[in-house]
Amino acid sequence: MAYDRYIAICKPLHYGSLLGSRACATMAAAAWGSGFLHAVLHTANIFSLPLCNGNVVDQFFCEIPQILKLSCSDLRAVQVLVVSAFLVCGCFVFIALSYVQIFRAVLRIPLQQGRHKAFSTCIPHLTVVSLNVSTVMFSHLKPPSVFSSSLDLVVAVLYSMVPPAVNPLIYSMRNEDLKDAVQKLMSSCIS
Numbered sequence: 001m002a003y004d005r006y007i008a009i010c011k012p013l014h015y016g017s018l019l020g021s022r023a024c025a026t027m028a029a030a031a032w033g034s035g036f037l038h039a040v041l042h043t044a045n046i047f048s049l050p051l052c053n054g055n056v057v058d059q060f061f062c063e064i065p066q067i068l069k070l071s072c073s074d075l076r077a078v079q080v081l082v083v084s085a086f087l088v089c090g091c092f093v094f095i096a097l098s099y100v101q102i103f104r105a106v107l108r109i110p111l112q113q114g115r116h117k118a119f120s121t122c123i124p125h126l127t128v129v130s131l132n133v134s135t136v137m138f139s140h141l142k143p144p145s146v147f148s149s150s151l152d153l154v155v156a157v158l159y160s161m162v163p164p165a166v167n168p169l170i171y172s173m174r175n176e177d178l179k180d181a182v183q184k185l186m187s188s189c190i191s
Contacts, residue, residue: 003027005125006098009118010105038087045080049073066152088136095129124171128163131170135159 007018042064052072064080099122106118136159172178 003098005122006102008121009102034087038083041083042080092133099126127170128167131166132159132163135163 004019007015011018046064046067049067049071050073051070053070055070057066057070064084068080102118102122106115106122109115109118135155138155138159169182
């Protein structure tokens with residue numbers, strides 16, 4: 001998505017040739033392949049962990065951090081976290097570099113209206129990415145001293161349900177009718 005925005009804003013005349021069906025299929029295959037590889041690595045590693053604290057997970061679904069708390073092997077837990085951190089940081093750096101290039105190109109646009117249109121194209125994607133990254137970071141990077149199964153449950157619900165629920169709303173906020181309806185709803189809720 002960030003690459004799509006980059007091409008649309010920084011190289012609009014080359015959009016058709018750079019983002020043809022073959023390029024889109026290649027990017028989709030790379031995303032699905034890396035996601036599948038990540039899932040297989042986690043699954044294989046988790047299933048081979050020795051569990052010394054029982055096998056009951058105090059959540060409504062099995063999350064990797066919850067299973068790692070039951071494990072006896074700290075080395076394996078570190079391996080899982082390092083692989084995850086490497087993949088997440090790689091994606092984040094790619095998105096950040098794409099947006100740096102996009103913002104550099106947008107700031108060179110001489111007309112204010114053109115800048116506004118370019119920024120309004122990027123803001124929904126940035127909002128969704130920020131929401132996903134911030135909730136996952138809060139979930140996985142909170143200190144171990146802050147252990148509360150109810151807090152873990154709330155955070156798990158927060159990052160697994162809130163971003164997908166607000167995703168359509170965020171992307172549709174460019175629609176003026178919907179924007180007016182949301183503003184009316186917010187003003188009636190506040191009054």
